[in-house]
Amino acid sequence: MAVPDWVKLEQHRQDLWHLSNRARRDLRGFLYQVRDLPVAEVRDLLTEVIPDLAGPYLTSSGDLAATWYEDLRQAVSARGTFHVQGQTVGVQRSQSNAVARWAVAPLIDGDTDGVLSRLGGAVQRMIFDSARGVIEGNTRRDPVRVGFQRMARPGCCAFCGMLASRGAVYRTEGSAGGVVGRGSTRTGIDASGRRLAGGVGGGIKARGSAELDHKYHDDCRCIVMPVFVGTELASIAAAEAEQFDQAYQDSREVRRDGAVDVKATLAQWRKDHDVK
Structure with missing residues (x-):
């Protein structure tokens, strides 16, 4: 029996959320290693770490979106030849720098969980945005x-x-x-x-x-x-x-x-x- 498109939609949402939770786990592990360092040093380290940490998850997110787009296209029997493209853009240095500067503020009061909350939310947005960008980009290119x-x-x-x-x-x-x-x-x-x-x-x-x-x-x-x-x-x-x-x-x-x-x-x- 074919899986209804609405079930696929919710599965796609859950898949992206699962990626986000894995990224949060990685961020938590990093933060608890550096939490006793000066705030400025943690900020600088995060600027370097965020692109490397988030990059693979953004790639996976884009791949998931591309696969979902392809599945939906086949499900509606879309005509013509069309190659779905995934997301290739990672985290820009300026974006990483801005997130790091904003996220470390709670660490001034020793609030590591507050930093994790900010970082987790920001990286989750990047992961979902990667998938959103793939869908929007392919709709612009699709001849259908x-x-x-x-x-x-x-x-x-x-x-x-x-x-x-x-x-x-x-x-x-x-x-x-x-x-x-x-x-x-x-x-x-x-x-x-x-x-x-x-x-x-x-x-x-x-x-x-x-x-x-x-x-x-x-x-x-x-x-x-x-x-x-x-x-x-x-x-x-x-x-x-x-x-x-x-x-x-x-x-x-x-x-x-x-x-x-x-x-x-x-x-x-x-x-x-x-x-x-």
């Missing part, structure tokens, strides 16, 4: 009409639920070269609901030729799913997005000028659904 959709978990935070309500984002020439959706092209907020510098508020969906600015926070379990247009999976994915969209509509707060107040909407969503 295919898009991708942010798939959040039930009970996710308000930020993820709001973005999941966008539905499938099509980025191929076969989809008229546009992004499907409504509203502004950015939320203009970060994971905590604060407005980003230069951000644009007033909507969660985009329509036209602008690309959506996807945001993910540390410890976010949202994954990106390829959505092949016209398939049963696409219909199911659309229904999933509609549920999040209904939650958004129920919690939406509008300013006096008629634009959506994103920060207030997130606050109302948290209150309505008792989530973060």
